[in-house]
Amino acid sequence: MESATNKVVLSGFAGADAEVKNVGSQKLAKVRIAINESYRNSSGEDIKKVQWFNLIFWNAKADIAEAQIKKGTGLTIEGKLQNSSYDGKDGSKRYHFEIVVIDVVIRENEKQNAF
Secondary structure (H helix, E strand, O other): OOOOOOOEEEEEEEOOOOEEEEEOOEEEEEEEEEEEEEEEOOOOOEEEEEEEEEEEEEOHHHHHHHHHOOOOEEEEEEEEEEEEEEEOOOOOEEEEEEEEEEEEEEEEEEEOOOO
């Protein structure tokens, strides 16, 4: 059987300051990252689109996120995709995806104020 790989690499901008809390004896930071995309559709129009992804930082990486990630901070991350499920109010199964950050590069000289 072949081994599988779960690897995500994203480069974008933090949508807000890192949200930090303690979970038991561990520190957790959450950040939403905006990925700006643009393309030309079949009619020749330039289309701009923003996609948002939820990032999770644990422990020492959460310390880095708390100290250095503010709204608009440029980030390049490597991580792994993780999902969970829950039952919605209507009884249907819902899924939530987030990226657990393994490595982060903070692009300090690169800021974006508007998404």
